[in-house]
Amino acid sequence: MTSESAALLEQARDAARTEAQATARRLVAVGDFMRLRERQHGDREEWVADPWDAISAELAAALRISRALASSYMRDAEILRDRLPKVGACLAAGDINYAMFNVIAHRTALITDENALAAVDAQLALRAPRWPSLTRGRLAMRVDAIVLRVDRDAIRRTNKEVKDRYLNVSVSMSGISEVYGNVFASTAVALDRRLDELAGTVCEADPRTKTQRRADALAALVAGDARMMCTCGDSACIETRGRMRNRNVVIHIVAEQASVDGTGATPGFMAGADELIPSEVVAELAKSATLQPLTVPVAAEPRYTPSTALADFVRSRDLTCRAPGCDQPAMHCDIDHTVPHADGGATHPSNLKCLCRKHHLLKTFWGWRDRQLADGTVIWTLPSGLTYVTSPGSAILFPALTVPTGESRSPSPTADDRCGDRTAMMPTRRRTRAQQRSQRITAERNLNRNDRLVRLRAHTYARAGSDDEPPPF
Structure with missing residues (x-):
């Protein structure tokens, strides 16, 4: 029994090492693809759709991933090749995993001096393979300790109170989501009062509880409305007059007519949602929504802009x-x-x-x-x-x-080089992607330096005054 369990653990360990090695090979291939495309496309960094966008879109299609994830692979490929080659070699050997590589890459991102970066890379390549059981937080502290010795302004610092502020919207069940988070106390008080105000703009015959009305008041809040829609069903209800005016947020849901009528079971689709909207929820939403029937066009229209x-x-x-x-x-x-x-x-x-x-x-x-x-x-x-x-x-x-x-009945498209004569039409950036990255790094380093100098002056003043000033009594 012991030999069998040991063999299974050995298989799992070998698979983990192989996974890390495969990840490194993928990043190397991504890096080589980037260099190939950069040689082919030349200097187009000022384009709105720049070479980075073109490369990430091709990678996303080939790997069946999002462009955002493809971009993260590209950043890691650059780091493995140019910034941390020795740490990258550890990943290629399977001595560290991809999660460790990501933490190391993030915690060293503010180092701008090549000699300092090379020193950190060498030390981390020596030590990181011996840190397999560290959590991400403890690994970050180990990396920071090494960075601190060579570049005090390259430590990634965050204000804890600002960092912990968040607002999440997550799906809890089909058609229903949870909204939760930590916000400034003043924001919370204002939101609480505003929801109460909106919940009170319907008539007394509205069948919803106050708790339900407060939840539904969010729809009026995000639409910028001064009152909620009453659901009492009375067409003469004064609270229904002029409702939902000046809305600045529109949510589109595509659904079958039977689901809208409450007689069908086909769910609806809402743009941006991670799940389908159950037919029961579609029928409920239809009571207060603007309904737009869809027709299948059959004839071509004479204009460029479709109706x-x-x-x-x-x-x-x-x-x-x-x-x-x-x-x-x-x-x-x-x-x-x-x-x-x-x-x-x-x-x-x-x-x-x-x-x-x-x-x-x-x-x-x-x-x-x-x-x-x-x-x-x-x-x-x-x-x-x-x-x-x-x-x-x-x-x-x-x-x-x-x-x-x-x-x-459109003609066959003619073969043309759309990267040639039409380039003058491409919108351009005010700053290239590399300039934006450099600005962010410089700004964060300056904040670190200023914070360090302020703390140093305060510490020096405290020590200097401890012998000369009388005790506070």
Whole structure:
């Protein structure tokens, strides 16, 4: 029995080492891919959709991850290659895991002197493999102790009270979320009073309890309304007049008519939500929502900008950005012509799709190519030559929205180099990504230095005054 358990533990340990080694190989490959693309693209750091965006989007599609996670891999690849090569070698050997590498990378990010960084890298590579059982907090303290010896202004400091302030919104069950956190006392008092005020703006016949009205008052609060919507059901209720005016927040939910009527079981989809909205909740929300029926367009429109009805259909069909690896809600996306309108592409559902602004720029300026089918399926060919297929988000939930809408009769796109003559149209940044990073590091180092000098002066003054001043009595 002992030999069997030892063998299983050995398998787990070998798997962990192999996982760390595979992670290092992935980061090396990411770093090599970054250098390849940088050589190919040249200097475009001032573009809004800069080389970092183009590379992270390609990685996200290939690895089936988000662009944010792809960006974190890219940062780690740079650190492994340029900043902490010896610590990176420990990861490649499986002597430390990825979590340890991330902590070390974060705690050393403010070191700007190359000699100091090399010294820290060497010491950490020697010591970190002997710290396998440390928690993240204790590991951070060990790393800070080494950083402190070579660069006192490179310690990552945070104000605990500011750091602990937060407000979270998390799903507790389908259609219901929890809102909780720590905020300034003044903010909490103001919020508490405002919820009470809004909860009291309905008539006495409203069937909800005060607790329920306070919860529902958040909807009026975020919409900037002066009163809540009364649910007493009396059309003559004075509290229902002029309600929900001047709203500045709009929440879109796509649902079948039967679910809205309370007779169906198909859940609804809310932009940005992590879960579907149960049909019972859809029916409840429909009582106080603005309902907009969807129709399936069949004819092309004569203008570049689609009508509201056509745009609503495309957004409801797609639900999210249609680029591979992106889940940006369609309500926050551009409506893109697959075959450009200037090249004869029709303003027709079979030639329209949702693209977030970043992927829209990548398609326009970075050589992403796409072909769209009549049911909304999009076939992408990226600069690497790899092909990806994305289906409309409603394909499973609302299949009626993905019924082929007919051919748009758009001409075949001509082969052009969109990274050439059109570059003058690309929006530019005020500061490059590297300049922004340098500014953040310099600002944090200056805060550390000022804080250190203030504490040093206070300590010196206290010691100097202890022998000369009489006791306070």
